[in-house]
Amino acid sequence: MQPNILESEQPQDNLLRPLLLKYLSYWPLFLVLLILCGAGALLYLQFKVPVYELKATIIIKDEQKGMDDSKMIESLDVFSSKKLVENEIEVIKSQTLAQEVVRKLHLYAPVSEKGRFTDRSAYIASPVQIVAKYPDSIEAVNKVNFTYNAGKQQVVINHTAYPLLQWVNSPYGVLKFMPNPNYGHQPSRTANTLYFSLVPVEYVADDLVATLEVSASNKLSTVVNISFKDELPQRGKAIVNELIAAYNRAAVVEKNILAANTLAFVQNRLQYVVQELDSVETNLQHFKTQNKIVDIDAQGKQFLQNVGENDQKIGDLNMQLAVLDQVENYVLGKGGKGSIVPSTFGITDPVLSNLLEKLYNTELEYEKVKKIAPENNPILVSITDQISKIKPGILDNIKSQRKGLIAGKRDLETTNGKYTSMLSSIPSKERKLLEISRQQSIKNNIYTFLLQKREEAAISYASAVANSRLVDSAIASKYPVSPNKLTIYLIALVVAVGSGATYIEVKGFLNTNISSRNEIEKYTSVPIVGELVKSDFKTPVVVSEDASSLIAEEFRQLRTALGYLGINARKKRLLITSSISAEGKSFVAVNLAMSLALANKKVALVDIDLRRPALASMLNMAETEGISQYLKGEKEIEAIIKRTEYSPNLFLIPSGPATNNPSELLLNGKIEDLFTYLAGAFEYIIIDTSPMNPVTDASILSPLCDATLYIIRQSITPRMFVQKLDKYSRVKNLKNIAIVLNGVNTKGFNRYNNGYSYGYSYVENKKNIIIKGLGKIV
Template sequence: MEIAKKSSVAPVEPEEIDIKELFRTVGRYKWSILFITLIFLVGASVYAYFAPNVYKATTTMKISTEMAKNAGGDFMSAALGGGNVNLDDEFALMKSRFLAQKALDDLDIGTRYFTIEHYKKKELYKDSPFVISAEFIDPVFYGHEIQLLPVDQSHFRLYTKPTLKEKIYYKIYKYFNLPVQPLIDYDQIHEYGKKISTPWFVINIQKVYDLKDQVYSFSIVPNKNMYGFIQGGIDAAPISNFGSIVEVSFQDTVPMRAKDIVEAIVNAYNEEKIRLKTESANRTLNFIDSQLKAIHQTLKKSASKLQSFKATHVVMDIGAKAGTTTAKLSELEAKVYEINTQINILDNLLNYIKSNKDIKGLDVSSAQLVGPVISNLIVKLQEAASLRSTLLVDFTELHPDVIKVTEQINRLKSMLIESIKSTLNGLKIRKSSLIKLINESKAALRALPKEEQQLAQLTRDFMVNEKIYSFLLQKRAETAIVEASKVSEIQILDPALVPGSPIKPKRSQIVLIGLLIGLVLGLLQAFVRKLLDNSIKSVEDIEKLTSLPVYGVVPDIKSKKMKSAYLESLRVIRTNLEFLGIGNKSKVVTVTSSIPQEGKTTTTVELSKIIAKSGKRVIVLDLDMRRSKLHELLKMPNKEGMSTLLAGKVGLKEAIQHSREENLDVITSGPMPPNPSELLMSDAFKRVIATLRNEYDYVMLDSPPIGLVADAMIVMRMSDINLIVLRANYSKKDFLKNINRFVEEHELKAGIVLNGVKTEARSGAYGFGYGYNYGYSNNYYS
């Protein structure tokens, strides 16, 4: 096959996705991928082990229909007995600081105790071998962890050291002359049951039972300040969108404490609702009692006057008609009195609402006497105002929940005013009708004799006062029943239990995610390194950048086992050189490289030995006169050589040295001349090559690297073939682009030898016995 002709050097277009290249990249960087994956796997495992368990205690309860209606939605329809259930306001109350502080009355969670178990911190809730009573805690010490180490049965060591973070902050503040609290550093031996006084705390530690562990610790925060801890874990949500059953839950690292906090929140919520209900009933009772006291005095006076009149006058029976008229008149006047009371109450309510923004002063007790609609609206208005005050403890007036409640209050006020006006108009119309009937009855009584008129008047006054008194007694009895029957408006369906298993962390998922993240990052760094790595790795890299033939792939020698593969790869190159289409003439072969350290000299020497062993007469010329190494490899003297030969100081026969290998002669570089390029361009060099062609089968030229000096260009033009040695993982891809241009411009005959290939880089696509461009393959390691 003809190879002397100029070869096309246009690079081969790569495929869009090279699956083999992906796998080769993974194989090339497998150890770094494995290392990164292992690091993340170990990190995720450590995190999963030390991450504290989080438990969730829950309770479900049913809120009464009336209470659910009062929770929100259309207030007017709720007052009339309709409306949708909306529990958002109740949930806001359950998660408020106000309710958390009430729940803390039944809890003791400010002092926390810890120990170390299996290298993990474990909190001892209601199970600490010692208890702490604190007389004084400096606010700067709130939550600061103190270590307790048992010394003997009666003594313990108490110490605390500033953390690294605290030390850094302290130095920064000191450096900028900013106010900063002094570092807390304490270490003393104390006795159980004795008061411990320090600048930061005054406490007493009592031993409950023997301390088994080596190290304990504790932190103290005033119990009333733990509302933030409760707010951070409490949650409330409806079971369904349109139901009145809700779930209250709390997440904590201690299962028993989670249960206690849920119960305390539910109890505080229930007590608050009962308190509001009781307070309303008590105010109503006080109002009715005051009215009863006044009407009782009036009734006593009416009875006394009637009794005195009957004792001093003898009055005949006024007749059935007079009796009926008197009874009717008494009933009508009692109704007018009741209406007047209601009108006065409504007028006062209306004036108060119009003249006051704060509606907390509204007295629902008096409103009970004017009907359920208005009294229910007032109750809802006060509950909405109370909720707004509660929300303002935690939020500003611009918070969505506060804005929503404010809009509800304004809407409720408008509805209440309209309801009062409508009721007033109705009462006034009814009063006018009653007064008309009263005047008619009075006119009928005037027709009676004077004494009978007087008796009828006294009887009527007594009956009116008696009816009013009976009415108030009835209202008081109804209110007393309500107050006495104050029961919870919520029904606990599923009480809170101590959770048995944690809801998080999901340790298996954490480990799996760590493994996946490590694998992804490992692969990512591999491909990033591949993109950033501009060195040639394999034959595939060469094929993507040039179409110059690859004459051989030389493995990196790591052991004696690789020696045979190395020699076999050189035999493949020798065989490929034999197929050069130049007839039976001897061959001039130039071996060069892109830069030093790519192995061109070693390749030249070893390839020459292989060719010589095949019976061919070979001579090697060291033309790299600036960095000569050939004589060192062959252990030959370098006093005479190419430099002295071309300078005319010695003859050709004096310059040629015989090596230890049969059929292999060498001309070393000789002393380094000042003008190597001029010597190679001389006619003497051409005559030397022509002479050696006639005497040897192969003339091997060890040329300087073509990427550094111009000497190689002179030599390569005289060669039958130019072998460019590239070293895997060392030579740069950019140089192949220069080779393409260089070969194209100078019409050179060139081929590639890839040297130093790692055995791991070998794949089934090629081997160290692969002959490129010659239609056959000898894969010795498949």
């Protein structure tokens, strides 16, 4: 590719500079988009309801993580349960707790006020709140307008008055209108229309859970962070605090249920033991009265004492065996679904006690998770596996314990047999008395033991505390977390720049015309000898003796560049053509000729565009006599050479009247005579001919000329012709061809932004640039 003749006059562009200049040339478009997107962002922020974030912190009491501060009551609470933080987080986020909060705060009946552009919640602006008697059965109702009569303490709906603090039958269900405890926290806006809606509890709970975030502070602690977002900080605080309270209530209720079940079990056992004890004491009293027994012989006392001790041991063993049977039946599931958890009192083996406690806690955890999760939940499956692994160990331990207890019982019974044989020598009355007393002692010990355990269970029931401790109650953020002004404005900026860039790229993709100098250099090796800015002058002649405009200076540069093409005193014929019409070839021909004439050069401007002549009208001259008549032999050369009014050195040879066969006329040989004559009379010959497409006039004339200026106009010349320019220069014999880029748009920042245009009157003030730029966009 040949180097461009003017390339040394321009700095080398880096990869980013052409793209930047391309976009900056559309600065009015970006300005409009920035204004529109900025206004849109401002309106969005104006009407978007701000959202605040509420945060609270609690500590879950868990023996596996962090510190458990329940030691103060640990000695009394025999049913203290240890919670896994992960499970408790799921409980806090459960629908069950969320629905309880919705019912407690009456969130199923939101009150709103109509605004000018958007409605807002009237949580603190409404003097009343609506309570449904059966919230779980309400149906969705949308926007029920009402008014509040403060004097009569009434709510009016559709001309029907309803009193406050009373259950009333309304078209929307059984409702109660109550004074709003939150009313008055801000200036009253009750002048606006108020309305309420009814939303099913589960729907409101779904929205609440979706906005709620619960997470552990870290893996090594039991601190749980609760976060909630709401438009109203007061309502958000109430929701978070009530959620924590509901969670604590649920934990206390669960512990109380366990304690109540244990109390019922102990009470049932007490009733049975009391009956047996009463029966034994009655028999003892009746026996002593009937047999008039007051004291027992010392020997009998000794035997009785030994037998009594053994019997007590046997009783303990029997009780332990009975407890083992109950535990075994419970583990094997023989008690049936929902059976009472058996007591482990009397079990002295620490291994079995630990296994049973682990089983009870695991089953309790299973029941709790089952309430909030489906049966195929991975947590339930995991807990079930744990239960299945614990039970075999318990059964093996029971078997071993039973074997040892039976052996011990057998030994005691053998020993008692010996004592019994010794007692045979004691009178039967005394022996009978000893047996009754022994039964009384056994029953009394059991009774005392059960009384003690009942009191312990009652204390645990009364002292049940929640499994969490509040660290920080709900605190609202000082500033809204949504919408974020910076983010919105950044989005507006990205949208403005992105949409502008997209428009430019799509426009460039769909545009089939040449848009820049770089594009010309990409498609052809023909050198570029000049660039001409787009002219806003009303007259086609922009070059004059006192002209100081930018485009006039560019024509002077083009005049200088002719030397690079070899145009001089010996080679003076310069052909000017283009691809299609409207590319400004005649404009370039007139002003280039004028520039040469002002340099005191005698110039002949020849209009050989026999199809659409334009030079005469551009120079304010009539199309009377011209080349077409000369080529037909109707006029002599001297008759068609006209002096112009613009310069004494500028002469025009007009095209003359239109003809039907211009190509044939150009081939009759007379055009060579014309050029020879003009070469002897003028220093420069500027020839304006028809465009290359679709006629052949330029191809006919080019061999007769010394150089060719090919005019390309920005945004007008189709790209396909530039791509074929190298081929044209060879096939159509365009001699010494060079390109002039015409109509370069000066909007924005282009190659003239380096101060090149400083001092020229063509440079417009900023106001005109902006107005014209906006006008082009429209």
